[in-house]
Amino acid sequence: MDQLGAIRAFVRVVEAGSFAKAADTMGAPRSTVSKLVQDLETSLGLKLLERTTRSISVTSEGNAYYERAIRLIADFDDMNNEATRGRLATSGKLRVDVGGTFANAILIPRLPEFYALYPEIELHLGVTERQADIVEEGIDCVIRAGDLPGASIVARKLCSVEIVTCATPGYLEQHGMPSSPSDLEHGHFFVQYFFARSLKPAPVRLMKGEEKIEIYSPIRLSTSDATAHLQGILAGLGIGQTFEFLARPFIARGDLVPVMHDWAPPRYPVHIVRPAGRFPSVKYQVFADWVAGVFSHYDDGSSAS
The missing domain is CATH 1.10.10.10 (Winged helix-like DNA-binding domain superfamily/Winged helix DNA-binding domain)
Structure with a gap:
């Protein structure tokens, strides 16, 4: 045997x-x-x-x-x-699943740097918001924010990204500037994100010191796509919580205004995840190390290898 x-x-x-x-x-x-x-x-x-x-x-x-x-x-x-280890170990296909926001805003623009180091690795990039079954689907690794996808995985934290609560000047002129959590629940609307696989909404969370709360406001738009979610906020449909790095240029131009400065949303942890039970390939290891360097620019200093 x-x-x-x-x-x-x-x-x-x-x-x-x-x-x-x-x-x-x-x-x-x-x-x-x-x-x-x-x-x-x-x-x-x-x-x-x-x-x-x-x-x-x-x-x-x-x-x-x-x-x-x-x-x-x-x-x-x-x-x-x-x-x-050597030339053959850093060549061939590597299957990676990543959400559209991270793929388009962070990962793909930096890929020329990766290929300058590892020109013989072929990335097969699945860009999707769904939570893939990495064991069943034969995926080498997944980059995801938020909750980790199930058991039989090994996760490496990349960073904790900042979330900002914001709205357009026009929306705030019409509905007023909220100054407390109770303001958000009376007379305001939210643009909400929901997770494509579970259909569960991402909770609207705020923190002040040790105090943590969830807000329940009327919803004008709920979407599973991060770009559509941001566009809903920019259209003035309501207040929304989005990644700070996405909102930053719109805040700089005055198209969006941060609100609730004393109540910050908790940061979102981002991990690179691989299947447990198999030693990681050299292709995965060099990619994970490179990705960790890329995402470190978005970190608050709390991530660990």
Whole structure:
């Protein structure tokens, strides 16, 4: 029995949640993956997975074995990667998913610098606001703000970006300048962002010292696209919270006015996320290090590698 191959198959099944999905990510027949895991269980004398016709679940022994297995695979891949570092290690395709705001405003304008360092890496950039399943979809890494996407991941914090609460001068002339959270809930409208996958609205949050509150105001526009969200604020539809780096040029020109200076929105953490259970490729490592340098310009100093 190829024991390392069987261990890899078991790890893939746990992460994918089914034999069929694991087989797809491995490029192998389902029957082969099933037999590898069955042979592994036989050799160990342990039941690692509970199987039904509809689903699988990991036993307590399987969970303990999985935790050790991912470290073993990482060490093995680390050894091989160390042996093959060099030209071949920094060439080929790297699949990256990133939201449109970060792709268009931050990442793509700086890519010439990356290619000056690593000309043989081909970036396959999926620009989307949805929360991708990086294990199931075979994505090397994801750059995202806010909540982290599920389990079986390794996350590296890149920065914490500033959020600004703002509106147009015309809107404020019509509705008044809010000076307290209660002002926002009476006589004001909001342009709201919602998350495309969950359809949940991004809460309007404010902080003053240790005090944290959420605001619930009438909504004029709700959108899952950051550019459309900013355009809604610029159109004078209401007050909105957006990334400061997006609003900055409009504030400088006087098209937008920051409000609620004493009540700041909490910063949004930004992470680069990769699947757990596999040692990261050299392509990923050099890209992640470069991205960390790019995003450090937007940080408040709280991020850590």
